[in-house]
Amino acid sequence: MSSLNVEAAVRERYAQAAQEREAELCCPVDYDAKYLKVIPQEVIDRDYGCGDPSKHVRPGETVLDLGSGGGKICFIASQVVGAEGRVIGVDMNDDMLQLARASQPKVAEAIGYDNVSFRKGKIQDLAIDRDQVQRYLAERPVSDDASLRALEAYLAEQRRESPMIDDESIDVVVSNCVLNLVDADEKELLFDEIFRVLRPGGRAVISDIVCDEEVPEEMQADPELWSGCISGAYQQAAFLQAFESAGFEDIQIAALQLEPWRVVKGIAFRSMTVIATRPEEEPVDGQDLNGAGTFDGCQRVYRGPFKYVCDDAGRMYTRGEVCTDDLAAAASRETIADHFAVYTSDAKATPKSLSLPTTSDCCSGDSCC
Numbered sequence: 001m002s003s004l005n006v007e008a009a010v011r012e013r014y015a016q017a018a019q020e021r022e023a024e025l026c027c028p029v030d031y032d033a034k035y036l037k038v039i040p041q042e043v044i045d046r047d048y049g050c051g052d053p054s055k056h057v058r059p060g061e062t063v064l065d066l067g068s069g070g071g072k073i074c075f076i077a078s079q080v081v082g083a084e085g086r087v088i089g090v091d092m093n094d095d096m097l098q099l100a101r102a103s104q105p106k107v108a109e110a111i112g113y114d115n116v117s118f119r120k121g122k123i124q125d126l127a128i129d130r131d132q133v134q135r136y137l138a139e140r141p142v143s144d145d146a147s148l149r150a151l152e153a154y155l156a157e158q159r160r161e162s163p164m165i166d167d168e169s170i171d172v173v174v175s176n177c178v179l180n181l182v183d184a185d186e187k188e189l190l191f192d193e194i195f196r197v198l199r200p201g202g203r204a205v206i207s208d209i210v211c212d213e214e215v216p217e218e219m220q221a222d223p224e225l226w227s228g229c230i231s232g233a234y235q236q237a238a239f240l241q242a243f244e245s246a247g248f249e250d251i252q253i254a255a256l257q258l259e260p261w262r263v264v265k266g267i268a269f270r271s272m273t274v275i276a277t278r279p280e281e282e283p284v285d286g287q288d289l290n291g292a293g294t295f296d297g298c299q300r301v302y303r304g305p306f307k308y309v310c311d312d313a314g315r316m317y318t319r320g321e322v323c324t325d326d327l328a329a330a331a332s333r334e335t336i337a338d339h340f341a342v343y344t345s346d347a348k349a350t351p352k353s354l355s356l357p358t359t360s361d362c363c364s365g366d367s368c369c
């Protein structure tokens with residue numbers, strides 16, 4: 001299917017599914033019931049997610065939900081991040097946006113604050129706000145070469161001067177069962193966009209449908225299977241590789257469904273949730289070794305159970321071996337720190353009875369000496 005056909009099939013299917021619940025698109029997910037109480041029933045009924053990325057969101061964070069549909073994940077995340085945090089949902093479908101926007105004041109009234117906004121856009125092109133483009137076109141319809149050039153110039157300016165989602169403005173990008181719907185030719189762009197909008201150290205938490213065999217061409221050409229979250233599914237390893245290719249690190253499978261959601265032509269499709277981190281900035285002299293954590297003077301030793309492991313930047317950690325300073329800095333990253341035992345070196349240790357500045361930071365948690 002061409003990009004346009006993919007998009008048309010997806011638009012049509014989800015315009016319908018916003019009006020009326022489509023059981024075929026529903027994959028049972030256990031959300032935390034306490035967050036559902038304030039969400040209007042029509043949003044809960046139109047739950048077309050396949051996982052719960054909101055479990056990995058923290059208070060105070062700025063969250064971007066790709067393909068927000070009726071808004072359920074945004075409304076859950078809104079409660080998790082609290083009044084200090086912010087949530088932005090992006091969807092390209094007018095009917096879904098209407099459902100989400102109509103529900104927003106109801107949720108806000110129930111929780112006592114409004115920290116959610118819904119934007120119209122394509123998730124593979126997060127710079128362009130399609131509500132704004134629609135307003136532009138209403139005033140200046142494209143009818144000839146000059147008006148086309150004017151539109152192109154307008155879009156270029158939007159990207160440059162006021163992108164819908166700014167570079168490095170988001171703490172966590174979440175998405176629930178949407179990436180598979182994007183045309184194969186645009187998936188790389190999509191991962192680049194996720195990387196662009198995340199701040200260094202920010203996380204992508206993506207629940208999506210994956211499969212363990214290649215999807216044959218005839219299935220990929222079937223609009224019903226594509227819009228039904230089947231044909232566009234990544235193979236498991238390719239999904240993880242897409243994060244790696246975009247530059248993410250500490251990529252991990254946070255959840256993988258035991259039983260398949262669907263089996264089509266002998267291929268099993270199931271839900272997977274992946275967490276991946278945009279690496280911190282490159283080193284600032286003497287502060288941040290390898291741009292991957294700060295060396296705090298503590299010794300770090302990889303605990304095992306594997307004989308050795310390698311991170312996404314190619315650093316090797318050998319079980320039981322004391323990390324060099326640069327590896328120790330990398331090992332202090334929040335995303336991998338639990339895999340390392342931490343202790344103070346004899347020379348730096350401070351007897352507990354002395355009230356000198358201590359190295360107790362090394363001793364937080366059960367890895368303590």
Ligand SMILES: C[S@@+](CC[C@H](N)C(=O)[O-])C[C@H]1O[C@@H](n2cnc3c(N)ncnc32)[C@H](O)[C@@H]1O
Pocket residue numbers: 010011014025046047048049050066067068069070071072073090091092093096121122123124175176177178181182229
């Ligand atoms: C399977 S539904 C999931 C909706 C929601 N995340 C949930 O958990 O219920 C897919 C949603 O993604 C939207 N969508 C699909 N492709 C998109 C794209 N390229 N850009 C923006 N939205 C897209 C659809 O309009 C639809 O609302």
